[in-house]
Amino acid sequence: MGVLPRESTVDVLEKRLREDILAGRHPAGSYLPPERELADEFGVNRTTLKHAFGRLVHSGLLETKHGVGTRVRDFLRLGGADLLPMLVGHSPDWIGEIFEVRCSIGELIAERAAARATAAQVAELRRLVAAIGDAEGGEEAQLADAEVHRALARATGNRVYVLLTNTLFNAYLPVRAALVGPFVDARAAHDRLAPVVEAVAASDAPAARAAAGAYLSATERIMLDDLARARRRRDGA
Structure with a gap:
């Protein structure tokens, strides 16, 4: 039997952020706190946070604009099946x-x-x-x-x-x-x-x-x- 893959820090962080978004703790259209603040809150570095953000952008839950911030996407209005x-x-x-x-x-x-x-x-x-x-x-x-x-x-x-x-x-x-x-x-x-x-x-x-x-x-x-x-x-x- 093969060894089951372990969750990485990025996996855990992505899951936590995704649950927070889908549960409405970060409403559609709202901006997430600054990266430095979030990284400190979760006890991770900003590189790990950026990787988690990238996955959530790819899945359609976030959108990031340089110099503006990271916003929760209105997936019920803009998302697909x-x-x-x-x-x-x-x-x-x-x-x-x-x-x-x-x-x-x-x-x-x-x-x-x-x-x-x-x-x-x-x-x-x-x-x-x-x-x-x-x-x-x-x-x-x-x-x-x-x-x-x-x-x-x-x-x-x-x-x-x-x-x-x-x-x-x-x-x-x-x-x-x-x-x-x-x-x-x-x-x-x-x-x-x-x-x-x-x-x-x-x-x-x-x-x-x-x-x-x-x-x-x-x-x-x-x-x-x-x-x-x-x-x-x-x-x-």
Whole structure:
């Protein structure tokens, strides 16, 4: 087993500053205290502080202007969906909002796929959904399920749907292990998603949309229940 990497001082400082920003202790539009003051507060040198600032600028939380200072960026107004994994890592409350988007986008993707999928794409979808039922373990079934959704997005012929699907899956990454519930029984996971694929194969757009809605609602209930149980265990620990 490889040695796990240890957090550096920059890692710890970045995490602390990020938490302070996302928790509102440094509101959007406000300037952070001068570098020398912050460095003294955290007990680090200014070089370490600059490295942490650089990471937060890259992630979209800060903006720095020479001679002016470092300001908290209004990420809710100016940011993009690439911030979602970080926001979910900070607060699982974002998951409920992600699921709302997941449902509306997922239904639309299934509908469009039914109208536009080629024979080759239908064959790929059937192969991929079969792999869910053959998966060994919940994590393998979860990953196989994700590949079906990526293939459905490709079948729409619209690359923006593909990128949106990738964005939503990336947003789950910080809590993915807690969302494995719907996939523990691989055969049941297959049976929930197979009607979506068959409706797409039949070019039945209304049926595909309805099947996707049923699938997304069922899996959302399981995942939210699992997250609530995990939170109760954590809070009770």
